[in-house]
Amino acid sequence: MRLSDKTILLAVSDAQLGKLLEKGVLQPAGYQVTRAKEPSVAKTYIRSATINTVIVESGMGKGDELQIVRDLLQISPALSIVLVLKNKNLYHKALRLGVIDCLVPPLKSDNVLDAVQRGIDRQERLVSWAKKRSRSDTDMLRQRVNVLETLSKVGRLVTASLDLDEVLKTIVDAAVEITNAEEGSLLILDEESGDLYMRAARNFQDEFVQTFRLPTTDSLAGEVIRTGKPILFDKGSVQKIKTSYLVKTLIYVPLQSRGRVIGVLGVDNRESDLPFQKQHITLVSALADYAAIAIENARLFAHTEIERQKLAEILLRIEDGVIVVDSNKRVIMVNRIVRSLFDLGSRVVELQSVDDVFEHKKLLKLINDDHETFPYRDEIELDDDRILDVQFNIIPDVGLAITMHDVTYFKELDRVKSDFVHTVSHDLRSPLTSILGYVELLDRVGPINERQQKFIQRVQRSVHLITELINDLLDLGRIESGLDGRKELISLASVVEYSVETVKGRIIEGNKKLVVDVPQDLPKIYGDVVRLRQVVDNLLVNSMRYTPRGGKIRLVAQKENKQVILRISDNGCGIPATDLPHIFDKFYRASNVAENIVGSGLGLAIVKSVVENHQGRVWVDSVEGEGSMFTIVLPIKEQD
Ligand code: ADP
Numbered sequence: 001m002r003l004s005d006k007t008i009l010l011a012v013s014d015a016q017l018g019k020l021l022e023k024g025v026l027q028p029a030g031y032q033v034t035r036a037k038e039p040s041v042a043k044t045y046i047r048s049a050t051i052n053t054v055i056v057e058s059g060m061g062k063g064d065e066l067q068i069v070r071d072l073l074q075i076s077p078a079l080s081i082v083l084v085l086k087n088k089n090l091y092h093k094a095l096r097l098g099v100i101d102c103l104v105p106p107l108k109s110d111n112v113l114d115a116v117q118r119g120i121d122r123q124e125r126l127v128s129w130a131k132k133r134s135r136s137d138t139d140m141l142r143q144r145v146n147v148l149e150t151l152s153k154v155g156r157l158v159t160a161s162l163d164l165d166e167v168l169k170t171i172v173d174a175a176v177e178i179t180n181a182e183e184g185s186l187l188i189l190d191e192e193s194g195d196l197y198m199r200a201a202r203n204f205q206d207e208f209v210q211t212f213r214l215p216t217t218d219s220l221a222g223e224v225i226r227t228g229k230p231i232l233f234d235k236g237s238v239q240k241i242k243t244s245y246l247v248k249t250l251i252y253v254p255l256q257s258r259g260r261v262i263g264v265l266g267v268d269n270r271e272s273d274l275p276f277q278k279q280h281i282t283l284v285s286a287l288a289d290y291a292a293i294a295i296e297n298a299r300l301f302a303h304t305e306i307e308r309q310k311l312a313e314i315l316l317r318i319e320d321g322v323i324v325v326d327s328n329k330r331v332i333m334v335n336r337i338v339r340s341l342f343d344l345g346s347r348v349v350e351l352q353s354v355d356d357v358f359e360h361k362k363l364l365k366l367i368n369d370d371h372e373t374f375p376y377r378d379e380i381e382l383d384d385d386r387i388l389d390v391q392f393n394i395i396p397d398v399g400l401a402i403t404m405h406d407v408t409y410f411k412e413l414d415r416v417k418s419d420f421v422h423t424v425s426h427d428l429r430s431p432l433t434s435i436l437g438y439v440e441l442l443d444r445v446g447p448i449n450e451r452q453q454k455f456i457q458r459v460q461r462s463v464h465l466i467t468e469l470i471n472d473l474l475d476l477g478r479i480e481s482g483l484d485g486r487k488e489l490i491s492l493a494s495v496v497e498y499s500v501e502t503v504k505g506r507i508i509e510g511n512k513k514l515v516v517d518v519p520q521d522l523p524k525i526y527g528d529v530v531r532l533r534q535v536v537d538n539l540l541v542n543s544m545r546y547t548p549r550g551g552k553i554r555l556v557a558q559k560e561n562k563q564v565i566l567r568i569s570d571n572g573c574g575i576p577a578t579d580l581p582h583i584f585d586k587f588y589r590a591s592n593v594a595e596n597i598v599g600s601g602l603g604l605a606i607v608k609s610v611v612e613n614h615q616g617r618v619w620v621d622s623v624e625g626e627g628s629m630f631t632i633v634l635p636i637k638e639q640d
Pocket of ligand 1 (some may be wrong): 192410538542543546547570573574575583588589590591593598600601602603604605627628
């Protein structure tokens with residue numbers, strides 16, 4: 001309900017009185033009048049319309065004479081009420097309730113108009129006061145909103161920007177703006193000289209900023225650095241910051257990072273006397289915290305960047321090839337060597353699938369296959385016959401690191417060495433056979449005394465050992481060349497049976513226990529029976545050799561998926577952890593082998609070559625002093 005400000009509500013139940021006031025007094029004086037004969041109607045008007053002034057007849061409605069006054073003031077406490085009071089004894093009580101005037105009949109029109117006018121004037125004064133008040137409240141709120149917006153803008157910038165200069169400049173600007181200061185500066189402690197220098201500034205000349213140096217001893221800023229406490233200088237006198245830098249009011253707050261004060265954020269006034277407020281310290285301190293965070297972030301970033309560059313430089317310079325791929329087999333990085341090995345030139349390969357970057361089939365297969373154990377290594381051959389030793393390693397949260405090393409030279413060396421060994425072994429065989437022949441003939445050509453017989457036996461034993469060694473060397477050469485033997489379907493059970501038979505004598509002699517568990521229905525495998533016997537022989541003989549008297553040896557075979565697994569375990573001397581990686585190398589013998597146990601260190605090399613020749617795998621688990629377990633896995637497959 002919209003009524004003019006000049007509308008007067010007449011809450012009068014006496015019809016004659018109402019008419020008199022409306023027609024005889026108010027309307028002729030230019031007022032608009034709305035009438036309410038019932039208290040409930042009057043209350044509704046006051047609740048819903050912009051009625052400011054009301055003439056009320058006392059005793060209207062229920063309750064005592066003044067109840068209507070109380071009811072209306074409860075709805076609108078600022079209402080101007082002119083009361084037509086029938087009982088003049090209640091005059092003072094009515095005034096105390098808050099009516100602005102009481103008129104006692106007979107009414108005089110001048111008195112009525114005068115009271116109404118005073119009611120309207122009072123209303124206008126109230127309205128203008130309320131407007132002023134709300135304007136200043138709004139200004140204050142706006143200021144607060146501005147401060148909050150500035151702080152949140154700075155907060156966003158600190159987390160989003162890596163440009164420290166920009167961030168610190170924004171922080172100083174914000175400090176000046178929210179404190180209404182004339183100028184602001186951010187001073188940083190130079191650890192070496194112990195002086196403060198200006199890192200960012202507002203309203204200072206560039207030259208002044210660049211040459212600004214302030215000792216921490218004997219200066220206000222120095223005091224903040226030493227105590228870690230803010231300073232609000234507001235004495236009315238001027239304070240010298242530096243010669244020719246005099247301020248009237250000032251705030252300095254500390255910049256704290258990792259428990260140390262690293263600088264000072266300050267705002268000041270040189271001209272104005274306007275004092276800073278305590279709350280300004282809180283605001284500038286919040287900005288100083290942001291500045292400290294930004295400086296710490298920049299330091300960490302710079303540190304990380306240096307480390308990253310160092311790492312990149314190392315990867316670039318090392319002579320091994322390095323490829324890093326993520327878990328989706330997309331390239332994260334390749335180094336210079338890899339680029340040259342695989343002719344990648346300066347192509348952008350990062351984030352591309354390995355299948356789109358490399359063409360080498362074996363390399364791709366090795367990268368894409370799922371390997372059970374890491375690190376995993378293999379060799380690949382390039383088109384130009386170079387051979388690379390490739391190692392695959394899992395890097396948690398990154399993916400797969402592939403390092404490759406050119407081993408062409410070593411491979412060639414190995415080949416030359418093998419050829420040499422092969423030739424020498426071959427050439428040694430005939431003279432050895434004739435030595436053995438003649439030694440055996442000795443006792444047939446004349447009597448030999450007991451001592452001579454002993455010497456002859458020693459010669460025979462030594463020649464046997466050398467012949468064995470030579471045979472092993474020749475075998476190894478043949479197996480490694482891949483041109484060895486014939487493969488056919490054979491029963492592993494009978495291979496084992498044969499080997500067990502050959503070591504029986506040693507078992508009894510050494511008082512050892514051998515448990516064999518090989519199911520007769522073990523599937524046949526496709527292989528070279530002579531070589532596989534050699535494998536089982538070597539492993540069984542080793543178990544005997546490296547297990548002391550009374551030791552236990554177990555030989556177990558079983559089928560698992562499409563493989564036959566053979567395990568030979570013992571509770572002998574075991575193999576030291578440092579020797580384990582080399583134990584299948586040629587001529588390698590572990591460091592814990594007793595001196596009286598003779599051996600060439602070729603047995604396991606033969607085992608490995610034969611097993612790999614059958615597309616199988618062999619490995620050992622061993623604990624020094626507790627025992628060893630050699631495991632061989634051979635594929636069950638149809639004829640090649
Ligand atoms: P060797 O002729 O010395 O036995 P092998 O190649 O058969 O040569 O074995 C290489 C080395 O591995 C041995 O010298 C020994 O140190 C270690 N070794 C092999 N089998 C066993 C085993 N069952 N227990 C402990 N050590 C073993």
